[in-house]
Each structure stands twice: as C-alpha cells, then as structure tokens.
Amino acid sequence: MIRNAILSLLGLSLAETATAxxxxxxxxxITDLSLETxxxxxxxFWWCVAIGILVFGVMIISLIRHRKAAGAEAATFSxxxxxxxxxxxxxxxxLIMITIPTAETMVxxxxxxxxDISIVITxxxxxxxxxxxxxxxEFYSSLAHPSLAxxxxxxxxxxxxxxxxxxxxxxxxxxxxDAKIRLLxxxxxxxxxxxxxxxxxxxxxxxxxxxxxxxxxxxxxxxxGQCAELCGKDHGYMPIVVEVVEADAYEAWIDxxxxxxx
Amino acid sequence: MTAVAQxxxxxxxxxxxxxxxxxxxxxxxxxxxxxxxxxxxTMFFVGGAMAMVIRSELAIPGLQFVHPEFFNQMTTMHALIxxxxxxxxAFVGLANWMIPLMIGAPDMALPRMNNWSFWILPIAFSMLLxxxxxxxxxxxxxxxxxxxxxxxxxxxxxxxxxxxHLMGISSIMGAINIIVTIINMRAPNMSLLKMPMFVWTWxxxxxxxxxxxxxxxxxxxxxxxxxxxxxxxxxxxGGGDPVMFQHIFWFFGHPEVYIMILxxxxxxxxxxxxxxxxxxxxxxxxxxxxxxxxxxxxxxWAHHMFTVGMPFTGQxxxxxxxxxxxxxxxxxxxxxxxxxxRGAMSFETPMLFSLAFVFLFTIGGFSGLMLxxxxxxxxxxxxxxxxxxxxxxxxxxxxxxxMAGAYYWLPKWTGHMxxxxxxxxxxxxxxxxxNLTFFPMHFLGLAGMPRRIPxxxxxxxxxxxxxxxxxxxxxxxxxxxxWVILSARKGKLATAEVWDNPPGLEWTVPxxxxxxxxxxxxxxxxNIGFEK
Amino acid sequence: xxxHDDNRSLVAQLLIMTVAMFGFGFxxxxxxDVFCEITGFxxxxxxxxxxxxxMPDLKREVRIQFVTTVNSNARFEFAPDVSxxxxxxxxxxxxxxxxxxxxxxxxxxxxxxxxxxxxxxxxFTKIECFCFTTQxxxxxxxxxxxxxxxxxPELPEYVDTITLQYTFFDLET
Numbered sequence: 017m018i019r020n021a022i023l024s025l026l027g028l029s030l031a032e033t034a035t036a037x038x039x040x041x042x043x044x045x046i047t048d049l050s051l052e053t054x055x056x057x058x059x060x061f062w063w064c065v066a067i068g069i070l071v072f073g074v075m076i077i078s079l080i081r082h083r084k085a086a087g088a089e090a091a092t093f094s095x096x097x098x099x100x101x102x103x104x105x106x107x108x109x110x111l112i113m114i115t116i117p118t119a120e121t122m123v124x125x126x127x128x129x130x131x132d133i134s135i136v137i138t139x140x141x142x143x144x145x146x147x148x149x150x151x152x153x154e155f156y157s158s159l160a161h162p163s164l165a166x167x168x169x170x171x172x173x174x175x176x177x178x179x180x181x182x183x184x185x186x187x188x189x190x191x192x193x194d195a196k197i198r199l200l201x202x203x204x205x206x207x208x209x210x211x212x213x214x215x216x217x218x219x220x221x222x223x224x225x226x227x228x229x230x231x232x233x234x235x236x237x238x239x240x241g242q243c244a245e246l247c248g249k250d251h252g253y254m255p256i257v258v259e260v261v262e263a264d265a266y267e268a269w270i271d272x273x274x275x276x277x278x
Numbered sequence: 279m280t281a282v283a284q285x286x287x288x289x290x291x292x293x294x295x296x297x298x299x300x301x302x303x304x305x306x307x308x309x310x311x312x313x314x315x316x317x318x319x320t321m322f323f324v325g326g327a328m329a330m331v332i333r334s335e336l337a338i339p340g341l342q343f344v345h346p347e348f349f350n351q352m353t354t355m356h357a358l359i360x361x362x363x364x365x366x367x368a369f370v371g372l373a374n375w376m377i378p379l380m381i382g383a384p385d386m387a388l389p390r391m392n393n394w395s396f397w398i399l400p401i402a403f404s405m406l407l408x409x410x411x412x413x414x415x416x417x418x419x420x421x422x423x424x425x426x427x428x429x430x431x432x433x434x435x436x437x438x439x440x441x442x443h444l445m446g447i448s449s450i451m452g453a454i455n456i457i458v459t460i461i462n463m464r465a466p467n468m469s470l471l472k473m474p475m476f477v478w479t480w481x482x483x484x485x486x487x488x489x490x491x492x493x494x495x496x497x498x499x500x501x502x503x504x505x506x507x508x509x510x511x512x513x514x515x516g517g518g519d520p521v522m523f524q525h526i527f528w529f530f531g532h533p534e535v536y537i538m539i540l541x542x543x544x545x546x547x548x549x550x551x552x553x554x555x556x557x558x559x560x561x562x563x564x565x566x567x568x569x570x571x572x573x574x575x576x577x578x579w580a581h582h583m584f585t586v587g588m589p590f591t592g593q594x595x596x597x598x599x600x601x602x603x604x605x606x607x608x609x610x611x612x613x614x615x616x617x618x619x620r621g622a623m624s625f626e627t628p629m630l631f632s633l634a635f636v637f638l639f640t641i642g643g644f645s646g647l648m649l650x651x652x653x654x655x656x657x658x659x660x661x662x663x664x665x666x667x668x669x670x671x672x673x674x675x676x677x678x679x680x681m682a683g684a685y686y687w688l689p690k691w692t693g694h695m696x697x698x699x700x701x702x703x704x705x706x707x708x709x710x711x712x713n714l715t716f717f718p719m720h721f722l723g724l725a726g727m728p729r730r731i732p733x734x735x736x737x738x739x740x741x742x743x744x745x746x747x748x749x750x751x752x753x754x755x756x757x758x759x760x761w762v763i764l765s766a767r768k769g770k771l772a773t774a775e776v777w778d779n780p781p782g783l784e785w786t787v788p789x790x791x792x793x794x795x796x797x798x799x800x801x802x803x804x805n806i807g808f809e810k
Numbered sequence: 811x812x813x814h815d816d817n818r819s820l821v822a823q824l825l826i827m828t829v830a831m832f833g834f835g836f837x838x839x840x841x842x843d844v845f846c847e848i849t850g851f852x853x854x855x856x857x858x859x860x861x862x863x864x865m866p867d868l869k870r871e872v873r874i875q876f877v878t879t880v881n882s883n884a885r886f887e888f889a890p891d892v893s894x895x896x897x898x899x900x901x902x903x904x905x906x907x908x909x910x911x912x913x914x915x916x917x918x919x920x921x922x923x924x925x926x927x928x929x930x931x932x933x934f935t936k937i938e939c940f941c942f943t944t945q946x947x948x949x950x951x952x953x954x955x956x957x958x959x960x961x962x963p964e965l966p967e968y969v970d971t972i973t974l975q976y977t978f979f980d981l982e983t
Contacts, residue, residue, distance in 0.1 A: 039737070040721035042657055049653075057654040064644035071640060075615050079633070082554075084622040090555040091620040100563050103612045104605060111601045114651070119594060121653050126590050128927055129970045136877055149877065149893070167341060167733060175339040176736050183735045200926055200973055204882050206427040207520060209585055209660060213726045218656050220586045222521060223426060224514025226877065226975035227587040228926035244585075244660040244728045246420045248427060249347045252731030387817050454824045462816045492828050496835020511839060514922050515881070515979035522842050526835060589928045 043213050046235040046260065050216035052121045060114060067110075128230045131198035133191065139201070139208035139221035139243070142250035146189050149200075153273045159253050160184035167253060183240040188257035192266035193236045201227040206248060212241035212258055220245060233260040293793050302397075305389035307374045308791060310396050312691070314371025315684070317399060319760070321363030322677075324407070326753050328356040333715075337746035339736050349732035350418035351410070357421035361538065362445045363403050365672065368680045369541040370395075370452045373480050376687060377456060379784035379791060380474050382465030382800040387458040395451035402444035409434035420730060422531070423498070425512040425523050429505050439502045446491040453487035456480055465783070465799040471562060472802075474782055478565050479544030482572045486533045486540075489576075494530040497523060521586050528579035536575045539639075539671060540568055542679030543610055546632045549686050550614050552780045553629035554621030560613045567606035567613075574603045584655045593652045600650035604643065611640055624778070627701030631682035634674055634709050642670030645720065660730075663723025669716045673752075674709070681708075681759065688763065689772035693790030696766040704762055707755035714748030847932070866901040867963045873897075874961070876905065877975040884919060884980035885912040886947075891954070899963040902937065909945070909978065910952035917947040921955075921976040930972045933962035944981060 044054045082088045134149040143158035159167070163182050166173035175181040191197050201210055203221040211218040215231045241256040261269065294300045294309065304310055331352045335343050344352070374392065378385055386392045409416040414432015417423070423438075431438065460481050464473070473481075500511040501523070510516025512523045543564075551558040558564065580588065580596040588596075614636050623629070645667040649655050658664055681704075689695050718741035723729075727738045734742065772789040783802075787795045874897055876890035887910040897903050911917050921941040925931040936942075940955035947953075961972065 039725040040741070042654075042724045043726070053653045053657060056651055057648065057657070060648045060651055060654065064647060068640070068644060071611060071615060072637065075618065075633075075636065078615065078618045078621070079623065082618065082621050082623055084555065084624045088620075088622040090622040092556065093559075093620075094557040095560045095563070096616075099612075099616065100560055100609070104609055107605050107608045108602075111598075111604065115598060115601065118597070118651050118653060122590060122593060125653060126927070126929065127968045129968060131971060134875060134971075134973075136879075138879060140882070149875065169341040169343075169345060171340070173340075175733075176739075181339060181736050182733060198971070200877060200975070202877075202879055202924075202975060202977065204879070206430070207424055211660075211728070213657060216653075216657055218585050218659055222514075222586065223881070224519070224922040224924060224977045224979075225521065225587065226924040226926045226973055228928075228973065241726070242728050242731075246350070246424075246427065246660075246730045248430065249345075249350060249418070251350070252346065252728075252733055388821070450828055454821060454828075457824060458817050458820050461820060488824055488827050489831055492832035493835040493838075496832050496838075500836070500839075514977060515883075515920065515981060517920070517922070519842070519846075522839065525842060526838050529838065587926070587928050 045214040045216050046233050046237070046239065047215055047231045048234070049121070049125060049231070050214060052124070053216040056118055056121060059117070063110060063114065128198055128228060130196060131230060132195040134198045134200060135189070135191075136200045136202070137210055137221065139203040139205075139210070139247070139254075141205050141248050142243070142254040144210070144254065144256065145204075146187075148270070151270050151274065153270055155187050155273070157185045157187045157189065157257070159255060160186050163253075180240065182253065183242070183255045183257070185255055185257045188238070188259045190259045190261060190266060190269045191233065192263045193233050193260050195263070195266075196230060196232045198228065198230045201229070207245050208243050208247045208254070209245035210241070210256060211244040212239055212256055214239040214241075215258065218244055236260045236262060303393065305385070305393050306793065307378050307386045307389070307392065308691075308793065310386075310392050311371045311373075311375030313396055314367045314374060314399075317396075318364050318368035318371055318680075321359050321367070321403065322756070325356050325359035325364055326756065328352045328359065329749060330753055332356065333746040333749035335732055336734070336742050338743065339734055339739050341733050344732070346732045347415060347418060350420075350730065351416040353730050354417050354420055355406070355410070358406065358417075358442075359403070360672075361421065361534075362442075362449075363399070365538050365676050365680070366449060367399060369480075369483070369538075369676075370449075370456075372476075372541070372545070372680070372683050372687070373452075373456055375691065376784060377459055377477055377480060378463070379690075379787065379795060380477050380782055381460065381463065381468055382783050382796045382802070383459060383463035384794065384797050386455050387463050388455045391451050392455050395448045395455065398444050398448040398451075402441045402448065405437050405444070406441040409437050412437070422524075422527060423501065424527075425501060425504065425520050428501060435505060436502065439498045442498050443495055446495045449487050449491050453484035453491075456484040457488075460484075465796070465802055467802040471565065474544075475547035475558065475561065475564055476541065476544035479540040479547075479568050482568050483537050483540045486537050486572055486575070490530040490533040490537075493526060494534075497526040497530065500526075521583075524583050524586065525580065528582045529576070531582065532579045533572070533575040535668075535671075536571055538676050540572065542635070542639075542676045543568060545679045545683040545686075546614065546635050548782070549628045549632040549682055550617050550636075552686075552777050553626060553632075554618050554623050555778060556617060556621040557781075558613070559616035559619075560609075563609060564613055567609040570606040571603060574599060574606070578603065581650060581652075581655070584652050585659050597650055597652045601647065604647050604650075607643055611636060611643070626685075626777075627696070627698060627705055628682045628686035630702065630705045631678045631685065634705070635678045635682065638670055638674030638678070638709075638712070642667055642675055645670065658723060660728055661723035662719040662727045662729055665729050666716050666719035666723060669719070673716065674712050678708070678712075684763070686777075687784070688766060689776040690784060690787075690789050690791055692766055692769075693772055693788075694766045694769035695772050695776075696762050696769055700758065700762045700765070704755060704758045707758065708752060711748045711751035711755055715745050715752055716748070718742075718744045718748075864900060864902055864960070865963060867899045870899055870963075871896050872899060872961055872965065872969070873971045874903075874905075874959075875971060875973045876907070877973055878907070878978065879975065880978045881980070884917075884978050886910060886917075886919060886978055886980070887912060887952075888921070888976070888978040897961055899933075899961045899965055902958065902960050905957045905959070907940070907955045907957065907976070908952065909947070909955055911947040911950055914949040916949060918944050918981045919947060919978060920944045920981055921978050924975045924977070926973040926975070927969060929966050930969045933965040934972055934974065935960050935962060941976065 136147040138145040147154035166178045201221040203223045208221040217229045219229045239258045243254045412433040417438040419428035503509040510518040578600045581600045874895045891906045938958040
C-alpha cells in the first residue's frame with residue numbers, strides 16, 4: 017500500500033502510464049469528448065502545478081533564508097502597488113487562457129444533432145430502466161447476483177473473489193460502436209445521476225424532468241460506472257454497464273431482445 | 279434590545295459569579311467565548327467519531343460494521359455537525375473572545391442576546407443528535423438535503439428542520455451582535471481600515487451570515503410544508519421543481535463555504551506578521567480581496583449543479599465567475615507569502631499551523647479551480663475528488679486556522695504558556711495524517727469512486743485503506759490537542775505581550791485577560807493598529 | 811446615551827435585513843419560474859405564448875420526439891399516438907396522447923412536461939396542452955388528450971431533435 021502511495025504520487029505526473037488496476041487519474045475514455053475532457057483536466061492540472069511551484073517555491077526560499085534563527089533581520093515594507101497589480105492581472109490572463117479551450121469543448125458537448133439511437137434512461141430506487149425509443153426494446157438493469165450476495169453485511173464472501181465487485185449488472189446497456197447515441201434521463205422517484213467515466217457522461221436523472229447527453233464510442237468493450245447522486249440506502253449498489261459492440265452484433269442483439277422483451 | 283453594554287455596569291467590580299450560574303446566565307464575552315470554544319471542540323469530537331465510523335467501514339471493501347442506511351446517516355450527521363457545530367461555533371467563540379479585545383470594547387454590544395445565541399446551540403444539537411435514536415434513524419439524505427430524497431426521512435425529519443432553524447437563529451443573532459459591536463464599539467480613533475484583519479474578515483462574514491442563513495431557513499421551511507402541509511415547491515407531481523431546491527440551497531451554500539473560510543483568513547493574517555516580525559503585506563488589499571470573495575460568492579452557486587442540465591450560457595457564466603474567485607484568493611495567498619518574504623521568521627506552533635494553512639489551503643484552492651472547469655467538473659462531480667477538495671479547504675484550511683488561533687491566544691485566555699514541544703508534536707502529527715487521509719481521495723475520485731457510498735469496487739481498496747489509516751491517525755492526534763490545552767494550566771506564566779512584539783490591543787491587557795477589560799476605551803497611539 | 815440608540819437602530823436594520831432575506835428565499839420561487847421561462851433553465855417548455863404567429867420556415871426540419879414516463883405511483887397507461895414528428899419551425903402542429911386509468915376508481919392525474927435539450931425549451935411553445943390542468947379520470951376511462959404546439963424559428967441551429975417528455979403522476983397518492 018505504501019509502495020502504491022509513493023508510486024501514485026510520482027504517477028500523477030506520469031499519468032500516461034496509468035493502468036486499469038489501480039488507476040489514479042481521470043480515464044481518457046472512449047469518445048472524442050472524453051479525451052477532450054481529460055485534456056482540459058490535465059491542462060488545468062499543469063497550470064496548478066506551475067503556479068504551485070512558483071508560490072510554494074517563493075515560500076520555501078523565504079522559510080529557509082528569512083528565518084530568525086538564521087539571523088535574518090526583518091524588513092519593514094508593507095505594500096507594493098506594482099506587485100499587487102501584477103499578481104492580480106496575471107491570474108486573470110491565465111483564467112482567460114483556460115476559459116477559451118474549455119468553452120470550445122462545451123460547444124461541442126451541446127451539439128446533439130443527428131443521433132442514430134435514442135435511449136430513455138429512467139432511474140429507480142435502486143436500478144436503471146433502459147428503453148430504446150425507436151427499437152421497441154426495454155429492460156431493467158440492476159446489480160448482478162454475485163455482487164448482490166457478497167455486498168450483504170458480513171456476508172463472509174471476499175469481495176476480491178467476486179469479479180467486478182459492485183460494478184456488474186444483470187442486463188447491460190448494449191450500443192453499437194461509432195454510432196451517435198443520444199441518452200435521455202429521467203427518474204421515477206428521487207434524484208439519481210448516471211455516470212460512466214469512460215464516456216465522460218454524468219447527468220442527473222430528476223423526477224419530472226428530462227435531461228440529455230450524447231456520445232459516440234470509438235472503441236468497443238465493456239465500460240462501467242455507478243450512480244453518482246445520493247439516492248437512499250442502496251445508492252452504492254446501482255452500477256451501470258455499457259457494452260460497446262460492432263454494428264452487426266448490435267443488430268443481432270436488438271433483434272433477439274425485440275422478440276423477447278423483458 | 280435593551281441589553282447593551284451598560285446594562286451590566288453593576289457587576290463591573292466583581293469577578294464572575296460562582297458555580298453553574300456563571301455559565302448559564304453569563305453575559306460576559308470571555309465566558310461566552312469559552313463556552314462556544316468548548317462546545318465546538320466537543321462537537322469536533324462527536325463529528326470526528328462519526329468520521330471514524332465512516333472510515334472504518336471504508337477501510338476495506340465489503341460491508342463489515344454498519345448497514346448502508348446507517349452509513350448514510352453518518353455522512354449526513356458528520357457534515358451537519360462539523361459545519362454548524364464545530365467550525366462555525368469555533369469562529370464565533372474566537373470572535374466573542376477576541377473582537378472586543380481587538381477593538382478596545384468592554385464587551386459585545388448585546389451581551390444578553392449573546393447568551394441566547396450560545397445556549398440555543400446545545401439545544402439544537404441535542405435535538406439533532408437525538409434523531410439517531412428515532413424510528414427510521416437520523417437524517418440520511420446528505421447535508422445538502424435534496425428533495426425528494428430528504429422527504430423519505432423518517433420521524434427525524436421535523437427535528438432536522440427545526441434544529442436547522444435553531445442553528446440559523448443562533449448564527450444570525452451572533453452575526454448581528456458582531457456587526458453591532460464592530461460598528462458601534464470600536465475605541466476612539468480606530469477607523470474601519472485600522473481594524474485588525476480578523477475583525478475585518480468577521481465583519482464581512484457576519485454580513486454573509488445575515489444574507490444567507492435566512493435563505494436556508496426559507497428553503498428548509500419549504501421542505502417542511504412540502505412534507506406536512508400539502509405544498510409542492512419541490513415536488514414535480516404538484517407542479518414544483520426539485521432542481522429549484524438545489525438552486526436555493528446553493529444560493530445559501532456557496533456563501534456558507536466562505537463563512538467557514540473568511541475568519542480563517544483573518545486568523546492567519548494576524549499570526550503570520552507576528553512570527554515574521556514584519557507588518558502584514560497589503561492590509562487594505564486584503565480587505566478588498568475578502569470583500570470581493572464575499573461578493574462573488576453570491577453569483578457562483580450553480581457550479582455545484584453542472585450535471586443537472588443547464589443551458590450553455592448558464593454553464594459558461596457560472597464557470598467564469600467561479601474561476602474569478604481565484605483572483606482575490608490568489609491576492610490573499612500572495613500577500614501572505616510577501617509578508618513572510620524578508621521577514622525574520624520563527625516557528626512556534628501557531629505559525630506552523632498558519633504555514634500549513636497557506637500550503638494546504640492553496641492545494642484545496644487548486645482543486646477548486648479544477649472543479650470550476652465545467653466539462654471536467656462533469657467527471658469530478660459527486661466523487662471523492664470533491665470530497666478531497668472540500669476537506670482540504672475545511673480541515674487543513676478552517677480547522678488548522680482555528681487551531682493556530684487557539685495556540686496563539688491560549689496564553690492570553692489562560693495566562694499560561696502551552697507546552698511548545700507537545701504543540702509541535704500535535705502540529706506535525708496532524709499535518710502528516712491530514713494529508714495521508716485526504717490526498718489519496720483525489721486519486722479515488724479521478725479513478726471513479728463516487729462519494730457517499732458505503733462499499734466500493736476492489737480497485738479502490740488501496741487508497742481507501744491509506745485514507746482510513748490517516749483518518750485514525752488524525753483523530754487520535756486531536757486527543758493530544760486536548761491534552762496540550764489541559765496541561766497548559768501548569769505551563770509557565772505568560773507575559774502580557776506573550777509573543778515577540780505583537781501589534782494589536784489584545785496584547786496590551788494582562789495575561790490572563792481580566793474578567794472585564796477596556797471599561798474605559800484605550801487611548802490608541804499611532805503605533806497600535808496596523809499599517810496606518 | 812447615544813451609543814444605546816446607535817445599537818438600537820443598527821440592530822433594527824440588521825433584523826430587517828434578516829427578515830427580508832427570509833422573504834427573499836421564498837421570492838426565489840416565482841423568480842426561478844421567471845428565470846426558467848426566460849432562459850429555458852430546467853427544460854420547461856413555454857406555456858401558451860399569447861401571440862403565436864405562424865411564420866413557417868419550410869426549409870428547416872426539426873424532429874419532435876415524444877417520450878412518456880408513467881410514474882410508478884400512477885396505475886395508468888399513457889403514450890403518444892405517434893412517437894416522432896417532423897415539423898417546420900414557425901408552423902402550428904397537433905398531436906394526441908392517450909391515457910387510460912387502469913383502476914376501477916376515480917382518479918386525478920397530471921402530466922408534467924419537460925424539454926431536452928435545455929437550449930430548445932424556450933423555443934418550444936405549447937398553445938394548448940392537457941398538461942396545463944389536472945385531469946379527472948373515471949374508473950377505467952381511456953381518452954385522447956390533445957396538444958397543440960409551435961416551434962419557434964429562432965431555435966438554435968445546433969438543435970435538430972427536440973424531446974418532449976411527459977411524466978404522468980397520480981395526484982392522489
């Protein structure tokens with residue numbers, strides 16, 4: 017554990033090498049926008065590092081050189097208008113430099129035109145309901161059985177022995193790769209939030225309100241997330257699994273579910 | 279309102295009355311300040327014990343000790359108790375003790391109201407804590423009390439609302455008292471800009487309290503009527519909107535976070551100059567910075583809500599105003615660093631806590647800046663990254679500043695020096711453990727761990743184990759704090775000045791400060807006060 | 811005692827401020843509605859603009875998608891008769907929804923509308939809607955419920971699909 021702690025401190029600066037097993041940085045994800053989000057995150061992070069080095073650097077030099085024990089004599093100055101103007105205006109410039117690329121990303125996030133598939137996601141205490149709006153497929157998705165058994169208090173089952181403990185569902189959401197998927201969120205009871213880090217989507221599901229988000233997955237695979245808004249006692253037990261598959265596999269999946277709606 | 283300073287002129291020659299009556303009926307700012315501080319320390323341990331429950335459960339994956347329902351009660355109560363029971367009363371206690379001494383006033387302007395505003399607090403918190411024993415348990419919907427979830431609270435619900443009303447009334451009474459004291463009771467010749475920074479930041483904080491505590495009261499009243507009187511402010515079925523609660527709550531909630539940090543800025547601004555042996559750099563710009571932070575805090579609230587579905591322009595507005603807060607906050611940090619620069623620093627415990635404050639609060643500020651970036655916030659929101667952020671600004675931020683203040687003024691309060699060696703031990707243990715607790719939480723959040731969950735996937739196990747070790751270490755280190763305070767009774771006698779030539783009127787009265795001080799206003803010479 | 815009077819008037823001012831801010835908390839409720847109408851915050855569609863002048867923009871097509879959610883408290887069936895429509899901005903359209911009371915009791919229900927994306931909400935105007943009022947249902951009654959709407963031509967060009975969602979609530983439970 018200590019080894020990991022030290023490694024992870026080093027690691028944030030070498031974030032590129034993060035492995036899935038003990039990730040400590042935001043995932044780059046599988047969409048263009050999740051990658052942009054990651055880059056914005058790293059850009060602001062590096063600005064913080066730079067400002068931190070500057071401020072902490074000056075402070076540390078001062079702590080070493082301007083010690084009474086080292087025989088320092090206190091100066092008497094108590095203000096400098098020039099310095100104050102500089103350190104008020106430079107941050108404003110930096111903030112504007114951060115805002116511009118961020119606003120560009122935000123514009124792209126808004127652009128939900130030409131969706132291929134619309135999926136209505138309704139949150140329940142404590143499961144998700146997915147409805148493929150135009151395909152006539154709908155089903156509930158809740159915590160898979162092995163996790164369900166192990167999550168009980170003092171269940172005696174080692175969570176490490178359960179594959180994808182708390183992150184596995186009975187019926188995953190299946191979507192085709194490279195298609196534009198438009199998600200519509202609402203809730204049946206309290207406020208929930210649907211979050212899949214690899215899609216960089218976190219959106220509140222609110223009763224009486226419909227919310228929208230979209231993604232176009234560039235990679236196929238299985239991607240996991242969780243409810244992110246406190247929604248009662250089983251808030252920690254309503255995971256999300258999204259399976260991104262090739263178009264033909266998706267067609268086959270839809271067909272098999274259309275006849276056999278759950 | 280008849281309770282003005284003159285009202286108790288009759289006891290001026292006596293010391294305090296004996297026994298419990300001294301405390302129950304006290305109108306003396308020093309006694310009330312002491313009670314606030316003791317209450318706050320007690321609540322710090324109660325809330326801390328809840329944090330220990332949380333960290334025990336989260337130490338390893340799987341559910342070992344508590345049920346999810348109880349876990350949610352713990353996170354909710356931990357937050358309510360630490361915010362309203364520990365941090366805010368600690369600042370009010372310091373204000374009670376120090377503001378009259380710093381401005382040369384004989385007492386607070388409204389001493390009887392002062393007694394009330396304190397005694398409401400134990401009642402409010404007894405009520406809140408009693409909900410732990412009720413059917414359905416304590417409130418478990420988070421301190422943010424979002425409907426409709428909060429309306430699922432059991433019998434505890436009306437008690438939650440009523441205790442929040444009481445806390446609000448107490449804070450507002452305290453704030454009114456502080457404003458009246460500062461405006462009307464300053465010693466002659468102490469102009470507003472001559473006031474010490476702690477007084478200044480408290481003046482601004484008190485106005486913030488008056489502006490937002492009533493809004494919280496309004497919001498929870500609407501929850502109450504939604505639950506019991508058939509209104510539907512926040513119920514979609516009746517034409518209400520659950521998101522509106524979030525707007526109103528955060529209209530209170532964001533200024534509230536500055537209520538918990540501005541007095542901390544004030545304390546640190548008192549301490550750093552003394553131990554740097556150099557006047558505070560840019561006293562006036564510090565005042566302007568604190569005021570702009572207070573102003574900006576009213577127009578950034580929706581940055582807590584980037585995931586609720588907001589138009590592009592709204593996101594951009596709240597993102598940019600939030601980022602702007604970094605500017606005055608930066609000014610404050612740069613000014614502290616400039617105060618240290620070319621000083622002659624020594625590192626007694628109050629200074630150590632203040633230095634750690636500047637370092638670690640800045641780290642919390644950095645994560646705050648990151649959280650302002652709307653698209654990235656979509657990923658950070660409601661994860662341990664946020665938990666790490668606000669604990670960095672509240673624990674090594676506010677709490678460290680309170681501890682710095684406690685060490686700094688303890689000799690003035692008790693007339694004895696604390697044990698410097700133990701104080702330093704307390705400092706180093708707290709600093710090491712606080713980082714061990716909260717730094718790994720950044721990684722957990724970025725890696726995808728949501729907040730407020732009692733159990734987690736195994737990939738989060740390592741960092742959670744580290745955080746739990748840190749939390750227990752931090753909790754135990756605070757026992758040392760209590761010991762340092764208690765053992766100060768036997769410490770060596772403090773001089774009136776205590777430190778090396780500190781500015782400020784509080785150091786012109788003997789240590790311990792007599793029961794009644796500045797019964798005749800002090801004569802402020804050119805050298806007392808700060809830069810002017 | 812001038813100081814005494816100073817205290818009184820200052821305390822009075824501060825108390826007035828406190829009461830005013832308490833009132834402001836409640837004032838935020840209507841203010842929020844106004845704010846939502848203006849900005850489309852919260853995804854609330856515009857209710858009945860008085861002057862809904864038809865100015866069809868025949869070159870532009872927008873897809874309207876109807877989504878219905880029946881809250882689990884309501885034992886109802888509720889669905890749009892057609893789930894998608896292609897419309898021209900500035901032109902009036904009609905749609906119908908059908909609701910059926912699945913119980914043998916008299917029920918009062920209400921449909922709550924919401925629009926996604928939020929940037930479209932202020933540009934979607936309902937001239938007439940069953941959602942404006944509560945709806946009474948006889949036991950087992952099934953009936954058609956009309957909607958008349960117009961999409962404002964100022965709809966941002968990056969929106970080509972508007973989702974109108976209704977959540978159907980039973981008001982008695």
